[in-house]
Amino acid sequence: MRYLAAKTAAEAAGALAAEKGLTRILAGGTDVLVQLRSGMVEPDLIVDIKKIPGIRGIVAESGGFRIGAAVSGAEIGEHAALCAAWPGVAEGVQLIGSTQVQGRCTMVGNLCNASPAGDAVPSLVAANAVARIAGPDGERDCPVADIPAGPGKTTLKKGEIITSIFLPARPDRASDAYLRFIPRTEMDIAVASAGVSLELNADGTVKAARIVLGAVAPTVVVADDAGKALVGTNLDDGALAAMAKACEAVCNPIDDKRGTIEYRTKMAGTLAKRAALIAYARAGGSK
């Protein structure tokens, strides 16, 4: 096993592209180191991307934020402006692991680990976040929604790494929220989850809604009809019920030790409802 601390994104991409064996990218390491220790993977090359300039910073850009791929959950949680604009994104990231893990874990790592239950992902997709990718053929941008391909799989090509995530500017009267269900209160993996991003009209009705569900399909699911069910409403009970039903309709979960199909499906609607109410209140809506 070889270890490379890349000094540039191009160096990292080049080394990953050239390696014939198994590779792993090391940022926070909270997944990779556990996999190594338990013997789940035996990579031939590990590329550490933490030393790439700019990769550990959060910068303002076009009214939004560009977040480096190696920024930790704790650093995101301490960024007041980011948390104010995208509280749902921040709370998703901050649910990864424990307090200790928060000091290391990254949202890009959570995204690329490609678990359908990743806590950072639904809110990023709901936010229409865009990933910047460095690869052997240069740089490209890709919606976060298009990164996951299935459990443990992404659409990234060989040699490609995500170097940052862009969160767009927020208009007034807009906010988001993320909720997951776990049987405990922490140290657990989502049985089902929901990220909801809302934009309100001046009269308090919903102008736009984007609802994304986690852990109920091989990848996160954008529940378009659920979002539409909220538009023009002020989240009255009828609208919420229709939204929950629309969420249930797009679920395609598995039965496993963490939850049954029926339970996960039911939870997706319940969580989306609760998250929508939180996002609505944060956006300044009142009922």
Added chain:
Amino acid sequence: MSLDEYTRREFKQVGTRVRRPDGVDKVTGRAMYGADATAPGMLTGRILRCPHAHARIKSIDVSAALALKGVKAVITGDDFAVPEDDFIRDVQENCMARGKALYDGHAVAAVAATDAAAAKAALKAIKIDYEVLPHVTDVDEAMKPGAPVVQAGRVQENVPKGYSENVTAHFEFGHGDMEAGFAKADKIIERSFKTAATHQGYIEPHACLASVTSDGKADLWCCTQGQFYVRTLCSSIMGMEASQLRVTASEIGGGFGGKTTVFIEPVALMLSKKAGRPVKIVMSRDEVFRATGPTVSSSSDVKIGMTKDGRITAGEATLRYQGGAFPCGTTEFGCSAAFAAYDLEAVRTYGWSVLTNRPKEAAYRAPGAPMAVYAVESVVDELCLELGLDPLETRLKNAARKGTKSSYGPTFPDIGLVATLEAAKAHPHYKAPLKPGQGRGLSCGFWFNFGGNTCVSLNVNTDGTVGITEGNPDIGGSRASISLMAAEELGIPYERIRTIVADTSSLGYNDVTDGSRVTFAVGLATIKAARDAIKKMSARAAKIWGIDPEAVEWKDGAAVPAGPNAGKFPPMSLAEIAAVSAETGGPIAGHYEVNADGAGVSFGVHLCDVEVDRETGATKVLRYTVFQDAGKAVHPDYVEGQMQGGAVQGIGWALNEEYIYGPDGRLQNPTFLDYRVPVASDLPMIETVILEIPNPGHPYGVRGVGETGIVPPLAALSNAVSHATGVRMTELPMSPPRVLKAIGGT
């Protein structure tokens, strides 16, 4: 039973919250746990485990593994002689399969190599040809005729015909005319219940270091609740004399009963014997879950009759316990404990022990009692609800007390159940208002407690300090309690005493740290050893003073003449006597050996409030109070810790913990991620109320407190959730999907 040990006294040190002796080492990481043992030339041992629930081992080819660089030994079940004794053979076969692998994770081979990478490569190189067999993991399925037979030929004579050979034992306890009892009832409720297997969940995985020399001697360092019993098991399995195997217990990171037997120790010894070098084995968490001993899972039926005014007229319970792939004795404890809290004219418990393709169960804190009491206390609760009776008053009305013929035979001496119930009744928690969606649950609990073989040495050092040598690993604060009792008896400060846990060559046989026995039995032996030392010190003072030894008595840590006729001498302190011991006859030490009787049963009552989220099925524990009789709380911090720890483990059992098996018979959740013990943020502060009803069988009135605390939480939680939701819960764990389904949310 010796019931004349206790004499009332005013304590000076016992009952105070002195500083724990192991605290600094544990919080600084200096404490030496099982995996911290090392030896020159040590090899890494690793175990290969069967990936099938049930499989015949047709052949094992280890040649490729042995040929690898760094591999020093490979063993299989055939390396062990077949023990004659059934029980020892079960222990051995559980450590390494012979012929047939009986559960997912059953050890089938092991290697010793110069490093972990070589050991891992060797495991991969072992070729095993399995014939996969049909399996059964559910207790009710395993009882049916035609179920896959886990082990043939293990059925005891009293088991009736018509069951699968997996049913190995049948038990029956009780007294009175059942028919007449039920005829007197105004209301009879009959319910069936199921509980999942749970694991003790100790933080420290099993670890050991074995060193067998070519002249037949061996040393074993391991993490265990009983080094002497480890010696018995390992010397029997290895065909060694006990004197040639020295076992030293490490500091222990939790046991709760799960470290009362061996899993890796005989394997390490055999590897070391074969390799000629020390071998260390450390289990992974996956191995701990799959191949050590969780508790039994159960299926039960309970029928209880009650009069309109709350008198129980008859109670009957049938308990079916599966204890994994080997015969299990836990069922008997469950049968005995089920109705122990009640004074009944007509009572019966029937028990069935069943084999399944699961790991061999090990003791877990009050083994067998929680699931039995859960079923009984659930039905008592439902009767109270149906008849409009107060559940606490009803339990008081039926409570076992001094003179009650217990449901399992003996007549109770002084016991603390009524006092414990009265304390719960008087506590503000019982009257605190509840909001809609919340529920309050109550349950009694009971455990027998144990005494057993105990041997203690107490050495008086020449500087006036005292060293105590005892033979029971300290899993719950026993070193502090033992030092406190010695300090009390000797009349010297606690800080001048150090208690150590000795290896098997240093003392006579000590039973395992189990049965909540240590503070009781080792405490008793320590007090008696101190009295022995006092007698000797008094004799030395008498010698110095030139008076008769009988004319000396011990007072406040010093020898004094007994009354004016004995002579007029100033008190001679322990330190003064010790300082001149070389001139008065040599070193001074006290000893005591006993097979202690009179442990004194312990009762507890738990109260809990919960709130159930009707949209998710999640249960939040809002408030929890434990009331328990400790006889005498020697070190109240530790007593409270035992009560809280038992409650928390029971809460986990009730709400989320379970062994989940897939259709392939493999364990689905061998990690702490998916085997969900409660985390700190899941719990309220567990309030504790210690009752002190002295145990007549101990000089200071001490009763064991380690186990009773895990017995009531299952029913307390289930009753609370049932009240909060309006639906009677009958299966554990009450995980959110199960609760949501029960209340019609999905």
